[in-house]
Amino acid sequence: MTEQEAKKELESLREALNQYNYEYHVLDNPTVSDFEYDKKMQELKEIEESFPSLIMPDSPSQRVGGEPLDAFKKVNHRVPMLSLGNAFNEEDLKDFDRRVREGLDADHVTYVCELKIDGLAISLRYQDGLLVQGATRGDGTTGEDITSNLKTIRSIPLRIKDENPIEVRGEAFMPQSAFLSLNEAREANGEEPFANPRNAAAGSLRQLDPKIAAKRQLDIFIYAVGEWESGTLATHSERLQYLQELGFKTNPEWQKCDGIEEVIDYIDNWVDQRANISYDIDGIVIKVDNLEAQEQLGFTAKSPRWAIAYKFPAEEAVTTLTDIELSVGRTGVVTPTAILDPVKVAGTTVQRASLHNEDLIKEKDIRISDTVVIKKAGDIIPEVVRVVEDMRDKELEPFSMPNECPSCQSELVRLEEEVALRCINPNCPAQLKEGLIHFVSRLAMNIDGLGEKVIEQLFREGLIHTIADLYRLEREELLKLDRMGEKSVQNLLKAIEQSKQNSLEKLLFGLGIRYVGSKAARTLAAHFETMENLQKATLDDLVAIDEIGDKMADSIVRYFEDEEVEHLISELKKLGLNFTYDGPRAADVSEDSPFSGKTVVLTGKLAIFTRQEAKQRIEALGGKVTGSVSKKTDLLIAGEDAGSKLDKAKKLDVDVWDEVHLQEVLEGESE
Template sequence: MDRLTAEARILELRKQIEHHNRLYHTEDRPEITDQEYDNLVRELQGLEDLFPDMVTPDSPTQRVGSAPLAAFEKVVHKTPMLSLGNAFGEEDLRDFDRRVRQAVGNQNVRYVCELKIDGLAISLHYEDGVFVKGATRGDGTTGEDITQNLRTIRSIPLRLTRPVTIEVRGEAFMPRAAFEKLNKEREERGEALFANPRNSAAGSLRQLDPRIAASRQLDTFIYAIGDLQGVDVESHSEGLDLLESLGFKVNKERRTFDNIDDVIDFVNSWVEKRPQLAYDIDGMVIKVDSYGQQQELGFTAKSPRWAVAYKFPAEEAITVLKGIEVSVGRTGTVTPTAILEPVSLAGTTVKRASLHNEDIIREKGLLIGDHVMVKKAGDIIPEIIAVLPERRDGSETPFAMPTHCPECGSELVRLEEEVALRCINPMCPAQIREGIIHFVSRQAMNIEGLGEKVVASLFEKDIIRSVADLYYLHQQRDVLLGLERMGEKSVDNLLTAIETSKENSLERLLFGLGIRLVGAKAARVLAEHFGEMDGIMAANEEDLTVIDEIGPKMASSIVGYFRQPQAQAVIERLKAAGVNMSYKGIRVEAGADLPLSGKTVVLTGTLATMTRQEAEEAIARLGGKVTGSVSKKTDLVIAGEKAGSKLEKAEKLGVSVMDEAGFRELLESQG
């Protein structure tokens, strides 16, 4: 393709992609399938690869493309991002209305009511319609430049529908479904869970690697104009309409009212309706609509006089603990759950609450029949926050954890140094079912179309009884077609995803098997060290503990797993089905003559020209092995910007230190 033809096609593709992006992420009315959209992006990427000088910052291919940052730059807001005064009840709203009407005299006042999104306040700057900078609210005067992270959010347009120069304010948030998915993945990796969607959204945008933000499925609502050049707008409601026309995502659940009674009715209606939303809100925002009246009302030192935030009542309730049920997870952990007298909370009926483990029950002093105070953590997860012993009448009874598994009847054990009880029967149906759900998850074999409900249905109907059975489902196509919501296309997509997963590298399979104590990182270390599944299966504890990051407990767990006849049978069936059993990453053979052959390397600080993963892969190509801590066995420390205690320890121990420039030179010397 010649240059002129390519340039014309690139411009057309960008226009089409942004059009469909806006329809899907902003207006919720897609016109094409995901596959058709992906095809357009792939074609554009291919052309930009051929003509890299044609790549522009507003190209859809540039949403995730930057290297991690060393630090966030500071941004001074041209107009301060002030916080709002609060209202906590009907009388507070009436007081607000009285103050407004007294200040503007006999003028009519119109209010705009909007949902108060529970997320992170952001500011977006556009020059001639092109997104150039995005920042956090910070202290209201100075925020942080998070442009690269904000570029990854699909509902933020990179180019507006008109070439205006504008600064807008809004809220970045994580939808509830994305939050639950993220926490589930973190739990599977043994990582700490986020407390609520707001914390997870803020954490996603205030970290230095844009690829992490891109993986978090964040969204936005834009709710105000901070600065606008060349366009006249006379009211807030008119401004919101303008924002929509420019391609921003503006919340549809907004209304205008001419009196405070209607405002109060609207606010109260959302106290009950808020659980129906796909995202969290923690109140309502009421603003005077007229910009002229806003200017007349002015500001206090901290907040505008023309707006107020109504905060919903605290979401707590008192109910009765009717009983405690226990469930079994994929690793055999037995978890108690409180069964509650149904109570209305945050607009939903709560019947259950997590208790985590037996020690929590003991610490809270819970008795069956107790009156308890319940709240929704982050407005989502019900939990018992207090017991009310003063309400006891003597009929309450203590709870004792079961001695045998509720699913398979095997005796439960408490392993050394663990709080939880476990079922250690490898054939326990609950563990097998949960294990299959883990196996198909994103970080493991990543089989799309096999969600929890589909797996549970297949397991219930005895179609699958182990992870290996997944790779023989093509023989039961008719059975799959008989399942609820499984049409021809769904079945075809599922079977294709299963077939594709056969090519995954060994570390994904290892992690997917759910070997106790073996997380994603340990799985990669094992796969890289042994190269083949057979080598791992044949290893003894001594073979394993010589590997950095594999301790005695993990080694014992690995050996114990592969000694089980059931595990061996699963591996053989996976092999027979054609599932890859080899590591597809970079392996360095012992004795290879490379600059870092046999050397133990520690990375510390922030590297400006590569990600941590890229650096680790580069070290592997040079023959080195990366570990997380500095010791006398460390041969080299590669120190980036803001290197801390690891660098200090290396200098104290006399370990060789190389800066990033030296590391780049070493890499370039190897071609």
């Protein structure tokens, strides 16, 4: 294929794939199968690999960006992204309508009502029809450039049908189905689940690695125009229609309302219907439709006078609290949970609600068999709001937390300055099970196939009791378990065996030593290098290390003094687990190394190395790679488009290398 033939073929493939993408993600009306789409995408990628100079910004292959960023650049919004004033009831809405009519000297006003999507406000800028920048709202005046992450949202067009400069605004969000799948995966990996879809969406779009954002299945609705010099439309409703014609995904539920009474009817309808849609909304946005009227009304310092947001009241429900269940976590903390008669709240059936701790139960005087009011905090997490005391049986006794652990019957204690009751028995079955779930999680030993449900099954069947038991599992006993076929068992045993080679910091974090997180585990492993050295460390040895405080040091010493811990460590060593830190060691690095003892910062786009590869090779030669330039920085490696970090490095007289020089030095060290 000649370059001219490739160019023509790529134009055809881009046009077809972008159209398929629009039909699937915007219109929700796919016209080709996934197989056909994937086939054309593969053809496009193969031609682009052969002719990289022909790759265009609007190519579907560019939806997942390249290397992770150091940080997001700041973006100044030419037209401020102001927040809206709030209305909470009908009276507030009528006051807003009165102010609008007085400001326009009009008896009647037409409004547009739109669903208020619970997500992250963003701005998209197009030049010559191409997406050139995407940014967060930030403080309304200054946001962050998240273009690479926004390109991963397939309902955002990379090219539109208007070549005039235009900036549009919208709300990026995570659909409920994607949110549930993400949290299931996070919990299976031992990670903290997101509290709600909004936090999940915001966290996804602020990932420095766009490949992570691409996996999060985000979506967007465009609802406004920011800067648009060539715009000639007269109403907001016409703009919404035009945005859809350009290829943007707009929310189909908007409605023109003839006066405030129709606005109130629209709101009343959505108060009842909000649970029936596949994404979260937290209110209704009301805007004056006529754009000249908007201009006439103007703005306050914080918000437009021509728009307001009606906020839904938190949905509450009344039910019976039938029991209080106690669970024991990995660290021994006993957490009470309300067991409820099933009741529907904010679209889902609720049967459990956290009561947090004994003090909260006493403060709200919650008793078993009480009639209680519940709501979902942030429309996600069920909580008991209050007791309906008028409906209480006078014979109900106040609830008291037990003195014994519900799992092992050991005495519960309340440690100094702690609210929670805690079981301190190291052999408590509940703690052992939770500890095993933590041990196999992603940030710890990262054993594929050992999710929470599998651990619970193994524990229930008596096949595992301690961490060491995981490494004694045998094929025959695993094959007897439900949903454990030959292939699953083979993969699981292989993953367990491979985990033995993990570097020491993974094992340290997996052991679940109190106060020792993944970062502290790496610091300890890098400093002491072997498990044996760490076991011998004194309190003074530990507190001498940066980032290791008195409380953590005391916890580490107490942990390794325990006879059962000593026995466990001995067992793990016999079973073949690696007790050595495999990361870069200061002792292995020559004092003559160009990076020995130096603090290095990487910035800009690297072409020769990936950022992670450069970091690992520098650290292997004794360097410390950090994310920001300061007086302590010795060296800056500057790739293409190096920005503020390069400027700051020059001001501080920091030595600056380009990537070619970095390559020469690294190759020289490896010869």
